[in-house]
Each structure stands twice: as C-alpha cells, then as structure tokens.
Amino acid sequence: MxxxxxxxxxxxxxxxxxxxxxxxxxxxxxxxxxxxxxxxxxxxxxxxxxxxxxxxxxxxxxxxxxxxxxxxxxxxxxxxxxxxxxxxxxxxxxxxxxxxxxxxxxxxxxxxxxxxxxxxxxxxxxxxxxxxxxxxxxxxxxxxxxxxxxxxxxxxxxxxxxxGAYYPEGVNPVKIWVEDEYVRATPGGTGFTKCGGNYAGSLKAQEKAEEQGYTQVLWLDGVHKKYVEEVGSMNAMFVFGNTIVTAPIDGTVLPGVTRDSIIHLLKDWGYTVEERHMPIDELMEGAKNGKLTEAFGTGTAAVISPIGELCFKGEKAVINDFKTGDLTQKLYDTLTGIQWGNVEDPFGWTQEVVRIQE
Ligand SMILES: Cc1ncc(COP(=O)(O)O)c(C=O)c1O
Missing domain, CATH: 3.30.470.10 (Aminotransferase class 4, branched-chain amino acid transferase, N-terminal domain)
Known part of the structure; x- marks a missing residue:
C-alpha cells in the first residue's frame, strides 16, 4: 500500500x-x-x-x-x-x-x-x-x-x-452491578463485533449501575437473563480454585485479545479453563460460599480489572475480601511485562514497529 x-x-x-x-x-x-x-x-x-x-x-x-x-x-x-x-x-x-x-x-x-x-x-x-x-x-x-x-x-x-496507567494507584477491585433489565447482545445480533451501536445501547445500564454506586455492569445473556457474559466493555473471568470459567465465544461475546492471551497463559501454567455458559446463581453461590476465589475483567485498556463485589437483584456478595487475588496479580504482571518488554515473550505476541536509536 x-x-x-x-x-x-x-x-x-x-x-x-x-x-x-x-x-x-x-x-x-x-x-x-x-x-x-x-x-x-x-x-x-x-x-x-x-x-x-x-x-x-x-x-x-x-x-x-x-x-x-x-x-x-x-x-x-x-x-x-x-x-x-x-x-x-x-x-x-x-x-x-x-x-x-x-x-x-x-x-x-x-x-x-x-x-x-x-x-x-x-x-x-x-x-x-x-x-x-x-x-x-x-x-x-x-x-x-x-x-x-x-x-x-x-x-x-x-x-x-x-x-496513562489505567489505574494510577495500582490494580484495585471494583464493585459490579449485575444487570437484569437491559441486555447487551442476543444470538444472531452483533455482540461479537466492535460496532458503535453496541456501545450506544449499553450506556443506559452503565448509568444505572453508577447511580447505584457501582463501577460497571455484568451483562447476562439476552434471552434468559440467566447466563453470565461480559463485564462493562471487558471479558469476564471467574476463578474457582484451579479452574477458570469464562463465557464462550459463540456470537454474543466480544472475542477479546486480552481474553485469548490470558487463556493461553492459564493453560500454560496448568490451570483448567472452562469456556461455558455459567448461570448467575452458580456465580453468586460461589461468591457466598467462598468457592469463587477471584474474579476479574480483561481488556486492552485496563488489562485486568479485579471484581471485589457483585450485586444481583439487591443481593450482595464480596469476593476475596475485596482484595486483588494472587492469580489476578500474576496474570496482570505477566501480560503487562510482555507488553512493555520486561518479561520474555514466549508466544511471539509482540511485533516491533521501530527501534529508537539513542
Ligand atoms: C465489549 C467488549 N468486550 C471485551 C473487550 C476486551 O477486548 P480486548 O481484550 O481485545 O481489548 C472489549 C474491548 O475492546 C469490549 O469492548
């Protein structure tokens, strides 16, 4: 060209x-x-x-x-x-x-x-x-x-x-509102695309979450309003001990580059990754009984954003005592380390544009 x-x-x-x-x-x-x-x-x-x-x-x-x-x-x-x-x-x-x-x-x-x-x-x-x-x-x-x-x-x-750094004070957990009225995507729609309309349609729920004192929305599927999909404009991951659950890429969820990279890292480190439709009840139950050990969103802007609290239909559940989990932190450090060239890039993910001669 x-x-x-x-x-x-x-x-x-x-x-x-x-x-x-x-x-x-x-x-x-x-x-x-x-x-x-x-x-x-x-x-x-x-x-x-x-x-x-x-x-x-x-x-x-x-x-x-x-x-x-x-x-x-x-x-x-x-x-x-x-x-x-x-x-x-x-x-x-x-x-x-x-x-x-x-x-x-x-x-x-x-x-x-x-x-x-x-x-x-x-x-x-x-x-x-x-x-x-x-x-x-x-x-x-x-x-x-x-x-x-x-x-x-x-x-x-x-x-x-x-x-700048998305979180100038370092990575900190945020409070998430589980949205049970508005939906972001439906099968056959445009959920897997980055089209402006998806974002225009999401603003109402985001405003609602903020009015309630929450930082972002956790989207449920558009048909049953039952299965967990994305968090704000990030993919969502849930850690149950050695198993990490995330929504599958089957039309309604954006195939995030960060999501894919984290799945690679997790598998490389010996974790099990389940890409499946997880009911919100299973998630809330796990948060309450402690089986859900960590939760976080993934995306280019913030890289990883830990989830410290969920609120679904007025019911609240705190995750990992509202602290950033060890796995969340390790994933953040490794991925940002590769991106800024401080950690070896075993997957060949980075591409040089130019080398500045001092
Ligand atoms: C709706 C949505 N989901 C997930 C992501 C994360 O994608 P990526 O990791 O490629 O930034 C984004 C951001 O691009 C997004 O807008």
Whole structure:
C-alpha cells in the first residue's frame, strides 16, 4: 500500500503530567477511502489530525454502519516501540465489517497502516511506567443516501492518543452491578463485533449501575437473563480454585485479545479453563460460599480489572475480601511485562514497529 504523507505546519506540545485516557490526540491521522465504483480502497494518506468533512446525508449518521478497534503501542526500556498481537485486531475488524455488511480492510493493509502511523508518531509513545499509545482504527459509511442499504463508500481512519496507567494507584477491585433489565447482545445480533451501536445501547445500564454506586455492569445473556457474559466493555473471568470459567465465544461475546492471551497463559501454567455458559446463581453461590476465589475483567485498556463485589437483584456478595487475588496479580504482571518488554515473550505476541536509536 502506497501511503502519501502531508506534513503538519506546526506540531503540538507534548503533554506533561498525568495523561488520563483518550483525551489527547497526536499530530497525525491515517485515512483511506473506499469507493465501490473506484475498485475499492484508494488514497491512503497520513495527514495532520483534524476535522473530517461529511455530507449530512452520510449513511453512518443515520444507520450506524460503523466499526472500530482498539490496541496499544508500547515503548520498551531498550527503546523499541512494539505492538501486541495486532493481527488479532485486524481479524476481528474483518469479522465486524462482514457482520455490518461493510467492505473488509485486508490484514496487511490494517497492520501496515498502523505501523506507518505509529512510526511517524514515535515521539508520542510515552515512556513512563504503565503509559502507552492507544491506537483507535475505525471505519464508517460516507455515502450520502437516506435509504437503508449497505453503503458504497467508506472511510477507514486511525487516530492515536497517549494514555496513562489505567489505574494510577495500582490494580484495585471494583464493585459490579449485575444487570437484569437491559441486555447487551442476543444470538444472531452483533455482540461479537466492535460496532458503535453496541456501545450506544449499553450506556443506559452503565448509568444505572453508577447511580447505584457501582463501577460497571455484568451483562447476562439476552434471552434468559440467566447466563453470565461480559463485564462493562471487558471479558469476564471467574476463578474457582484451579479452574477458570469464562463465557464462550459463540456470537454474543466480544472475542477479546486480552481474553485469548490470558487463556493461553492459564493453560500454560496448568490451570483448567472452562469456556461455558455459567448461570448467575452458580456465580453468586460461589461468591457466598467462598468457592469463587477471584474474579476479574480483561481488556486492552485496563488489562485486568479485579471484581471485589457483585450485586444481583439487591443481593450482595464480596469476593476475596475485596482484595486483588494472587492469580489476578500474576496474570496482570505477566501480560503487562510482555507488553512493555520486561518479561520474555514466549508466544511471539509482540511485533516491533521501530527501534529508537539513542
Ligand atoms: C465489549 C467488549 N468486550 C471485551 C473487550 C476486551 O477486548 P480486548 O481484550 O481485545 O481489548 C472489549 C474491548 O475492546 C469490549 O469492548
């Protein structure tokens, strides 16, 4: 793919102090256009970060043909800037686009575009403990047409944001509200995709949880409201001694890159991983009788987020005395160690983008 480069007239000041999450954007963005009548993808370019002009009739604004991804670039102490399993994001993006009747971005185009942008923005990859460059690829329908059909034109865009440690005070358990009214996904729907609509539909339950003093929602399945699925925008894992239970990837749950990596680590360490539909009653019972020893959510942003308390229909259960469990901590340390290049990467998960010469 030939990528044109348009130089910015001025560059932004790099931030100093706490970065937060997703508030600051870098100097450049990647854009490619898709037009069915021009043979598909064309005009790949890296241009100064700025507004995108759209027709008010653009189909994304009406029928929400939009998908996205999220991954990070990490700076190792040896000055290497690396990505973590970007091919998994590329494949998930293709699956999302397929479900939303959108054209696919080929895997090599997706990864080459990210690497080209991150290389241009290498000085934006932060180097403090726990910091990284969050990368947000996304695609949306631009065709100007107020009629429901798959659009014939799209934009594929990548923006980057330097982000701080998700938990500046370290990993700490959170309180989770088990949602028994609203649902996130149903079989045959779009639960396995990262489409914007999934997130718009989840906000109401998140607001409800926060009003009750809880940090996030634990989603139950959309048909029976009985089986445990995801926690907020993370996959959920439940530790019963040497067995870890997590919802299967069969259409309603997002196939998380972190989830897959943790399953690999757990199996490698000799744990049993059960991917199955677990009833909420089994989970609450385990939390109360102590068989549930640890619970946590997994995702790119926070990596691992321990669950300290569950509230289901007014009934509360505390997990592991509201403390971060040993296995949770070990998984967090190992995975972040691989991502930041401090721990050997036995699975070949990291990909070098550029090596900074001091
Ligand atoms: C709904 C949902 N589940 C799970 C995840 C975790 O996926 P990953 O580990 O690839 O970040 C995310 C975040 O991307 C998400 O939005």
């Amino acid at each position: 030939d990528i044109k480069f348009e130089e910015a007239k001025t560059l932004k000041e790099k931030p100093t102090g706490a970065l937060g999450f997703g508030k600051i954007y870098t100097d450049y963005m990647f854009i490619a256009d898709y037009d069915a009548d021009q043979g598909g993808w064309h005009d790949a370019r890296i241009v100064p970060f700025g507004p995108i002009e759209l027709s008010p009739a653009s189909m994304v604004l009406h029928y929400a043909q939009e998908t996205f991804e999220g991954l990070k670039a990490y700076r190792t102490k040896d000055g290497v800037i690396q990505l973590f399993r970007p091919e998994m994001n590329a494949r998930r993006f293709m699956n999302s686009n397929e479900r939303l009747s959108m054209p696919k971005v080929p895997e090599d185009m997706f990864i080459d575009a990210i690497k080209a942008l991150v290389e241009v923005e290498k000085d934006w990859v932060p180097n403090e403990e726990g910091e990284s460059l969050y990368i947000r690829p996304y695609m949306f329908a631009t065709e100007a047409s107020v009629g429901v059909h798959p659009a014939t034109s799209y934009k594929f865009v990548i923006i980057c944001s330097p982000v």
